[in-house]
Amino acid sequence: MIRERTYVDEGAGRQWRSTIAAAQAGDRQALDELVEGWLPLVYNVVGRALNGHADVDDVVQETMLRAVDNLGSLRDPDSFRSWLVAIAMRQIRDRARRKRPAQLDESAAHEATDFAELTVLRLQLEGQRREVAEAVRWLDDEDRQLLSLWWLEVAGELTRRELAAAAGISRQHAAVRVQRVKERLETARGIVRALDGACPGLRELTARWNGRPDSVWRKRLARHIRGCGYCGDTRESVVPAERLLVGIALVPIPVGFTLSLALGGKTAVAATATTTSVGWSAKVMAAITQPAVAVTAGATIVAGGAYVVTQTPDAPPRAAAPTASSTFRPPAPTPSVTPSATPSPSPSRTRKVELYGTVVDAVDQAPDPDARPAALPQRPESGITSTGGRQAVMQHRGDSVTLSGQGYVLVRWQISPHSRPGALVMPAWTGLKGKIFHVASGGGRRMDDVVGDGSDRGYVTGMGGPEIGYAVLPNGTQQMWQNEYFYLDGTVTLTQNERGCDYGLTVFPSTWEAANEDVRHGPDRGAIRYGLVRDTGNDTAPVPQYVTRGTPADPATVPQRSRV
Template structure:
């Protein structure tokens, strides 16, 4: 087994060789450190869509300045410092960037809460207290994310305290103070999560929730933790809580998304990828950044300048989102293009209001292009607003209806009977105003879910509280059956509306779901 000192010396040797033009050494460095950079950047940026760009820029800057590294045995700390600076530059640019408004009749431009916590839970298949610890990160302050990301890598055995403290410009005492603060807040958030999940829930805690929108935040962690800390009922839920560092010990890195695989990145950086080679024949002009990095890589790897520069352009123009293949298998990774260097015509989008599904539309598709993702926006759905019935794609004679205030699946023999059976909902812009949707019944009440990640769906009168508006807002993804849509909760984006065998409609999470999850979460919008 190699020791830590042995790893440092081996990496230093690779750095020296790469700086001297050894292509194999450069490839080895990129392959070895890409997962670490991705995890640091991804967690610090909370899984933002720009993660792939910042990771790429970090690696390009490292390669571009490799010859200037005077102490090759400090390569790991040096690379982490570059990643930290890139994250800070991104955050600064984001604060000064104008935020465009959202149109009313569009699908959400990005999944609410589709964050690095989701990726960690799903890709590492976490459960129990490890999953709880990851979910607790959503309740931290924005300023804590950088420290969280670096300390997480320390607790998982990927960095030492000296590695990341130096990269962050901290002395050991300052680093310890920051880590202590993050650990304390994580512990508080875990206690809040347990109190919220308790069944039955503490009545006094429930009285604090009507104004909560259901989304984790630092402000609500502070507010709810004050009650949890002093309440004997809620305090019991925090018994037998394993310290966070004990849960993170030996935890694997979150795997790279397919679009950021080591093979693709290496092919791009060295100009050896097939896509890169073909790009050189298109006559595309590389960007300034690509050209500068291409000159460095050409010098280090002796690769042709045109190949290297065009290869970098391919990566920068075709960054890939991370996704999951369908509700029926939420752990299968798929790559979904986020941006394209060459504009391509979009495939036609099936109309959600088509009166009858075709034979092909009732068969769950094996194609990952019909899958809901946790990072990419769904295509715009034309004509969603207004009166519609929601039909079960796998059972075309059944629609979402209401029985004694509960949402259930109701049979309707033909389209003419939809109104008579009160199966028509008016689809409105989401009550949370996010570009998602709400569903108003003829009696003026709205469909809403009643659980944090799982719970029955019912009709409720809008009391204008933030919690109700969040519970009554649903966003759309492509369903598992061609031409359909799946509805996920605004404040629980990994949970979808699903009808059960007994006909009841529930909000249920996609993780560890049974094989019928995909078909039973797929609906068609039918205009009366």
Template sequence: MYARPTYEVETVRAARAGDRGAIDELVRSHLPLVYNIAGRAMNGHPDVDDVVQETMARVVAGLAGLRDPESFRSWLVAIAMNQVREWRRATVTTLSALDEALGLADPGSDFAAVTITRLGLSGQRRETAEAARWLDADDREVLALWWLEIAGELARAELAAGLGTSEQHAAVRVQRVKRRLESARSVVRALTATCPELAAAAASWDGAPSDLWRKRLFRHVRECPACTDQASDLVPADRLMAGIGLVAVPAGTAIGLLELARTAVVPVVKGGLLAKGKAAAGTLLAAKPVAVAAAGATMIAGGAVVVQTITPEDVAPRRAAPVIATSSPATAPRTTGPPTPEPKARSLATPTRTGQASQYGRTVDTVDQPPPRNRPPAPLPRRRAGQVALAGEYGHARHGGPGLTKRGHYLTITGRGYFLVRLGVLYRNRTGPFPPVTWTGLKGKVFHVASGGGRRLDDEQAPGVTWMGSPETGYVRLPSGHQQIWQNEFYYIDGNVTLHNNDSGGADVDFTVMPKTWADVWADISAKPDQARVILRYGLTRDTGDDRAPVPQYVTRRTPADPALVPQQSEVSTNQ
């Protein structure tokens, strides 16, 4: 279930009062949500960008008329779904013919494909995304909202507002779509096998997934012992969907909308945003910089929008321009409030070089035992933060940040602030020894401040199945002495350091790096355990607030020719 941050209502109130920074923050923070709603409901049609842009323009223009700031998200979701329905009504008679004539009906470019590619889905999560193609338009609307509810991005009241119905009726519709999605998953699984009777039943099928053919093929699947057996190990969809993040927003969409937010004036007086904002929307949003949109995605992180160029997987990685995340002083009070009971955090200046400074590097991560699952984390000290920039060579974005997906990929992290390293162990591709992530060329200090993501990767998601392997595939093995990895690892940098992927043919590992704020870190590690959202445990605070805080393993101030050779026991306490 979505837990609204305490600062969100304050941000809405400030935006209604004409605070340009608050307007910018609302657009920035809710753009991914609207994009994913429209993308799934419209199955990734090229008009998704237009619908998203029109939705956000209407939201900005209508802020002054919103009576209850606490209903902002329900109002936003309702506007998004109304725009989707308006688009469908306006195009239903000519859509198929136009798509065919213009070459837009490319099944490889629908939202299922976008989700699979950008989020790197595999196994049953990939099958679940593919199964969405077999639902009709009405069911896709429900699925778009339910998917986000399961992912913790929407509350049930907001889902109901999007459907324009009561929560009770929304629950009935969700259950109906769940059954249809499960039948579609069974069909997707069965089609990968070789059942002669299923092949005969699909003899006249043109290969395009549809609701009609889902019903026809499922009649065979549910009555065929062989096809039924194929689907016997399917994990419930809601458990799978909880682990799938938001698809990144195309940069062209984000650039125009953020420019609108920065130039908009809330209509607290006549002739304000209601006139100026719509004109701006017509000019700025229609531009849609195609070259940028084709190559980029936005990362919503660290209190600012970062336009990140993505290198396609089939092209050699290139050196990327630095990307910067920064928190605006004008909006800091809203972006640093935690969504759960706020710890009594100490606001810390940068540690001085007397007294405690000599302690830096003496504490290095080591093997530790998991804390009790229901024990909340200790208060997280608040360190001084500014800008964090990322630059390097990488593959493509996953979970909203640059993805280091193979050996040779690296990112140099520069500045002062918090950042996330989200690990992905793709054990269905390869198992074997885990290739440690290494850090080279450290100047200044880096600390391991917290671990979160709702789980350690050795936690069980099903009997014998962890995020590091299963009885069927085998397990990824950490080096002796390696600290157990959590889904999300949080760090603080004051200086610069380069992070390396050292994948060498053993376990298939990738990871994503994103700038974060203190509030982001606290919200993650303090999230209450919730099986439905695959939050299996509270996170863990590691930061002590001074130089005694732990340093990650495999860190060095040197720049070796082969970063994979950095020793496990970090040596960083000299040459400060």
């Protein structure tokens, strides 16, 4: 198993010294662990610097190949992280030199989803954190490259010494350049904030704008904001960017991104034989056959399952003791969950099927936002393991994560009707061995809660509205809340069944303490509503909809009235 990284000012050496030494000596497992463990950092550096451009994958591949190629030349393991990031920055600059500006502009029209949007969607950023991520779009390439390093420095992934080394400048010069980037970022944040407003003058100014951020429009909009009382009137205190970035995790690598260091799993000898046909350079192929590198032959690292993200979502503030009760009361059991008899091998006897829990197959009414939740029963915990690591991001149909153990699980929803509206095909829990309960809905909001009073936009949070389209739940489906908590004692697989409306799920192994605090995060601390306790503390507690002990070929066919 990949060890979790602990970031310290001295760099990666103390935690990774033995792994690096073993990889340099030809240990395949150590080299796989090294590449696998640091791939997310490289992906974030390159992704932010290039803003999610289609070349990101190629630059990441080339960076990791060069790192593997030159690992034997690294003398000080303590400098591994700055050395690796410096390689990434060189590849970014080399790419810019290889392509003429006209080529870059032309290819920009064919970019994948930009990194600002990936940051917002995959880390579930809201408010001013979201504003900072979107402001990156307005920076020039050079500023964005430095920002990719400073962002990671503030988030605890790099030190200032490593930032300066990667940028190829002194620490004093780095301080000056970072300050300039921060100033330009604040200007860009003002633009993002103004564009979200309703200034008539700004609407008139942007009538001819094609919607793509560039330096010309950045200057025009900044000039308007400086002279506009409406746009310059900030109704909430603006938190400095560095305070907003503290604690933000690495953006998970996209599901489906594959780093293949040796031609998709061929041996070093076979890879060398195919060099001329696939266009790989003789230098790279010679490197792959060296002792310190040949151990990667056949190693393919697939994001979403093989790497570990060690950061956890922001911990909710500590809650005050509850003063009132609004516990969830499940409806009476339906015929679908009543005990029934099935044939046994003996024709003269029957075996009673022991069922548990209640399937909530009706939309539960939203409680009063100010009603404090009941106490959350505390069930035994020995810990949950996940095939998706500490944070499994599932954005596409067929993405899945298998959970095992005894403890709590957080499933966080992100509905995107602005990307693709329509009917939701709900996720399914399949292959259940043991028991699973739907124990709580986290404090903050239901997905049908209105933003403010609804007068400014006229649509509800999460589920959409007339301007962007709606997300429509199947008949009888519970209204999900943004954070949903489950308790598992056994093994189960959760599958994303997206078809129709666009949505994503992020799955975190959690704890009773985290669930309890989240549920009590209510209006008195800035949320829309308190959460909801669903757990009765025994086997009559509700179970998730769309759960089965079977393993259907298509998880989207799991019936809503589940029998568990």
